[in-house]
Amino acid sequence: MTPKEKYQLFVDASGLNENDRGGFLRERGIHSEHLVIWDQELREMIDKKPDPKDQELKALRKKNKEL
Numbered sequence: 001m002t003p004k005e006k007y008q009l010f011v012d013a014s015g016l017n018e019n020d021r022g023g024f025l026r027e028r029g030i031h032s033e034h035l036v037i038w039d040q041e042l043r044e045m046i047d048k049k050p051d052p053k054d055q056e057l058k059a060l061r062k063k064n065k066e067l
Contacts, residue, residue: 003045006038 009028013021013035025032 003042007042010035010038010042 009030013024013030016024021032025035
């Protein structure tokens with residue numbers, strides 16, 4: 001499942017009351033624990049600072065492509 005799909009399911013489930021959320025999750029084969037894990041994963045992705053090595057690699061790939 002992609003981060004985008006996880007985010008959409010998280011948002012959809014968060015907007016439901018507790019009774020409706022249970023049915024929503026069951027229909028999709030998801031446990032409430034998944035929402036907690038996905039919330040943490042998504043927050044870490046947002047908070048992650050760009051790694052200088054990633055920027056260097058990107059620059060090298062661009063230079064290589066130009067050559």
